[in-house]
Amino acid sequence: MRFALAIVAFVAAAVMIGLGIAQRTVFMEADRVSMSAESDGESAFIVIGPDALAANPGKQEVSVSGDGPIFISYGRTTDIEAWLGEIPYESVHYDAEEKVLVTETVEASSIDEPAAETPTEAPAPTATPAPTATAETPAANEAAPDPEALAAATPIGSDLWLDEFTGERFVTTTIDVPEGISVLVASDGLSPAPARVTLDWPTDTATPWAGPLIAGGALVFLVGLALLASGFIRHRRSRGPRRNLPKGSRGRLPSAPKPTRNQVGAGGGRRAIGRAKRVAIVPALLVPALALSACSADYWPSFDGETAPATTAPATPLASAEPEETVDPDAPIVEPAVTVPQMERIMRRLAVFTAGIDESRGSAAAEERFVGPPLDARVANYAIRGTLPDHPLPPAIPAAPVTLTLPQQSTGWPRTVLTIAKNADDETIAPTALVLVQETPRDNYHVISQTALVPDTDVPEVAPASIGAPPISPEYKGLVMPTGQVAAAYADILQNGAESTFAPMFALDDSDLDEALNAASRKQAAQAENPTATLTVSTAAGTTPPISFGTIDAGAIVAVDVLRGEKSVPNDGGTTGFQEGGSAAALSGFTGQSAKGVTRRSGIQLLFYVPGVSAGEDAQIQLLGWSENLIQASEVK
Structure with a gap:
């Protein structure tokens, strides 16, 4: 009976192992x-x-x-x-x-x-x-595009x-x-x-039942070996000496014939035992080998309940309306200007590009990535460093980490995006806020505003990048002040200080910018340095249109710029000039003294948070970031 069960076990093991191997070979689909x-x-x-x-x-x-x-x-x-x-x-x-x-x-x-x-x-x-290869001059006999x-x-x-x-x-x-x-x-x-x-x-080439079939077949095979071994042991015991001897033979045993020389071999019995051991060793080695072959995760079913991984592409699905809403098929699709991975990629390219042109002072190349006040600031810096090599470089643009990406919702072009990045190498440097604009699909993004955040400033909560911020018109009345008036109002504060009629609308106590650039303070300090000259300071809104991004609390983040002019005219027929070895003298190229006077102009880039009218009458406009750069200097004509 045990031999029969062993045979059944061997057949079942062969079928199970064969099916398991077949799933990984003949039954396996293309990968x-x-x-x-x-x-x-x-x-x-x-x-x-x-x-x-x-x-x-x-x-x-x-x-x-x-x-x-x-x-x-x-x-x-x-x-x-x-x-x-x-x-x-x-x-x-x-x-x-x-x-x-x-x-x-x-x-x-x-x-x-x-x-x-x-x-x-x-x-x-x-x-x-264009790719750099197109800059090469083709041979005269070659037709080049x-x-x-x-x-x-x-x-x-x-x-x-x-x-x-x-x-x-x-x-x-x-x-x-x-x-x-x-x-x-x-x-x-x-x-x-x-x-x-x-x-x-x-394709998914996992065969979750191959492992159980091979391992189960190996286990059944071992059971068959155990049954076979126990059957042999039982059969050998049943062939032992008998105690009941036949009649007439009591008292003596039958004599056995003497074995011949050929039958008295030194290793006949041992060779048989050796063959039996080898036959038993082969399955013993084969079973672990089959079990080890099924150790891959593709051979076994998964019980963790995980589904297929979600997409890892750096893309944002198109915005869609709720199912119960009716969608106008002719309405333009509104979607954010960029995705977060796309913005991170743009920032890496922008950081590498900016570092290169800042070091080489490439004014013409700067136009590929900068417009407006940031371009004016860099062009002037490059000119100053042409005369004063030790003059500081413009503020660098960090590539990462990008802590905020706020694209405007757009149906076309131009597209704008606000991003804030920290300097990963030096935490003492204030985070940089950039506003970038893409005029057409064939253009790359250009920096139109670059400011350093005010210390300990809290950027208001904004929508996620996958949704984007709605654009806000400069005449929109839902804010404590229309964004189109912010630049002129703050220019009046810089000109007149706390006496400005707009001063109560701004949180001046949280920032010392109004004191640092206050026209009266600047005039007083300049006249103390040079009593023989009269300094005139004028401040006005810049020519760049404001760029606004809506916030979750119905407010707006707005980027504007202010222009500040200083004109120094000598008194009583004297002369005046720029400070020797200063940046204004290096930018203008005028290093002497003038009876007509000298003038200089600075660009001030500003980033504000303008609360909505729902915030109450006491809500004030907060300064988030700013930067000042000398952009022009010359002798009075």
């Missing part, structure tokens, strides 16, 4: 699903749509091959379409019925950008910088992308993007796009 699309060889751009990326679940592995340079980027579909504008492109979609990728050429229609949002006095758009056309067409380095990858002949990358994200493929923007695009989705 990925692959689809490909071919380019028509004419379009300069290929756009892989969201439906193609979501044709199969899981992460997407994008592989592009061609004969030259290859560029891959991904970003929000609306941003890619806006960047392409009227340029025709090849669109890749998924055919659910045929389960293949299909391509079609899209003749993009002109995109209507809201003209009302773009100031008429805004500077001409600056195209995304127009550098200006290439700069306008290249997608490399655009701030719209969530990430980008470049290479030669073959580029592959793995992404994991949510709905509303597309992939842009190109070469250099002018040449035809790469010939072949392949999408791969790694």
